[in-house]
Amino acid sequence: MNKITPFLWFNADAEAAADFYLSIFPSGRKLDEFRVTEAGPGPKGSVLVISIELEGQQVTFLNGGPSNKLSDAFSFSLRCENQQEIDMYWAKLTEGGSETACGWLKDKFGVSWQVVPKNMSKLVSNPGGMKAMMTMKKLDIAALEKAASQS
Structure with a gap:
């Protein structure tokens, strides 16, 4: 287990969120869960806390x-190797969610994601790349590279 772990607070759908993310990231796995006992809080047998691992990062969710x-x-x-990977994760994570701007989206559970190319820092450190990114929702690596090379 990681010494420092993101811990997200959900209303009542932590287990559904964990299942959703595990369906998107093939190497993901459930690490641990704590179900409510007769002592509460909440309905006996429901998930109170669930920990999963996504791409080597442990994440814990609380109902x-x-x-x-x-x-x-x-x-x-989420740093992606290529456009195909950006497209795939973007499609899965926006299902039931919403696109925002500059490579950001909000999934159906309200969690925000930045789906970006692995060389994002280099692309936006150039004024042309930054200007191009500011006009996009889902990022287009080829357009960012072109804009960055022209300024």
């Missing part, structure tokens, strides 16, 4: 109720 909401202040950054 903590409606008092805290996920926000764009926290996001996962």
